[in-house]
Amino acid sequence: MLLGQRVVIQTRKGNVLGVIGAKPPHFLQADERNKMVEKRDMYIDVGAISKQEVEEAGVRPGDPVVPDSTFEVMANDKSYVCKAFDDRVGVALMIQALQHFADKPHPNVLVGVGTAMEEVGLRGARTSVELARPDVALIAELSLCGDLPGIKPEESCIKLGGGPALYLLDSQMIPNLRLRDLVIDTAQELGIPLQFQALTGGATDGGPIHLHGAGVPAAVLGVPSRHVHSHTNIIHRDDYDATLRLLIALIEKLDAETVAAM
Numbered sequence: 001m002l003l004g005q006r007v008v009i010q011t012r013k014g015n016v017l018g019v020i021g022a023k024p025p026h027f028l029q030a031d032e033r034n035k036m037v038e039k040r041d042m043y044i045d046v047g048a049i050s051k052q053e054v055e056e057a058g059v060r061p062g063d064p065v066v067p068d069s070t071f072e073v074m075a076n077d078k079s080y081v082c083k084a085f086d087d088r089v090g091v092a093l094m095i096q097a098l099q100h101f102a103d104k105p106h107p108n109v110l111v112g113v114g115t116a117m118e119e120v121g122l123r124g125a126r127t128s129v130e131l132a133r134p135d136v137a138l139i140a141e142l143s144l145c146g147d148l149p150g151i152k153p154e155e156s157c158i159k160l161g162g163g164p165a166l167y168l169l170d171s172q173m174i175p176n177l178r179l180r181d182l183v184i185d186t187a188q189e190l191g192i193p194l195q196f197q198a199l200t201g202g203a204t205d206g207g208p209i210h211l212h213g214a215g216v217p218a219a220v221l222g223v224p225s226r227h228v229h230s231h232t233n234i235i236h237r238d239d240y241d242a243t244l245r246l247l248i249a250l251i252e253k254l255d256a257e258t259v260a261a262m
Contacts (some may be wrong), residue, residue: 001230002042006068009044013058017068018044067231078237079160085233087118089223089240090140097247107255115205122172125205129212136179136217136259138250139206140243141167142233143197143222156197158224161236163193164243167220170199172207176217178262183219186249192242197222217262221247 002020009016021044022037044065048054069083082088094112101110111132115124129137143165146156158165166183167175187194197220210218223243226234 002039003037005231007044007065008068009046009059010064010066011058011060016046016057016059018046018065021045069231074234079234080237081232081234083231083233085223085225085235086142086228087140089142089225089235090114093140093221093223093240093244093247096244097251100248101251106252108251110251118205122203122205122208126208129209129216133213134209134216135256136254136262137206137209137219138247139204139209139218139220140247141204141220141222142225142228142235143167143195144199144228145224145226148226158195158197158222160224160226160234161238162195162224163187163239164246165195165197165222165224167197167199167204167206167222170203170206170220171201172203173210173218173220175206175219176210176262179217179219182253182258183221183246183250186253187246190245190249192246194246195224217259 005020007018009018020042022042067083071082091114098112113128115128117123143158144156145158145160147159204220206218206220210216223235223239
């Protein structure tokens with residue numbers, strides 16, 4: 001989903017606007033037009049007409065490139081569209097949960113981690129779990145919606161506005177069953193509708209975290225999102241608020257005795 005997208009190159013001199021391009025279809029042979037354009041055949045056009053202009057703009061090899069996509073509230077006032085909700089939503093949940101417990105007694109030492117490079121090998125989770133050494137872990141994620149044309153119910157039954165999702169598995173983790181049951185039971189107690197995600201085509205930070213040391217009970221909670229891994233994700237505010245309520249309630253329950261029984 002890259003061709004024709006506006007992007008921002010983050011240079012040492014500031015942001016530089018660009019457009020992702022490839023050879024125009026007018027120049028393609030008939031047998032080439034129906035083929036997917038490979039990333040290696042794409043480029044970023046910054047509108048320059050000389051190499052000097054590129055250098056003067058501050059562009060260097062290896063500069064980060066991010067989508068040029070702004071946050072917007074959609075027509076129903078509860079659906080939000082923006083880039084990188086995966087996983088800025090998780091960071092927001094973490095921050096608000098920590099804020100909630102800042103002045104309230106609770107049985108835990110809370111460690112909030114915003115990991116980097118999850119999409120390229122779960123790298124931040126591998127290093128941060130060594131630093132935090134948790135007894136139990138709750139991973140705040142997105143969940144992939146199936147309420148879109150072309151997706152069968154057996155592929156994903158997750159719906160926008162249907163409540164938080166609990167990952168039953170991903171390609172690198174099956175959650176601790178007692179922790180899974182605690183999530184389900186807590187959602188029922190709070191009257192929060194809970195959806196279930198089975199992700200065989202990807203992994204979450206729960207993978208390296210649950211294998212740390214002798215093992216860490218871990219569960220992944222997801223806020224449903226449409227168009228994950230594109231330049232514009234869509235989430236629903238009710239799903240976010242319900243996930244936050246569930247996350248806070250779980251932290252309140254996870255005392256030493258409860259965790260030791262897992």
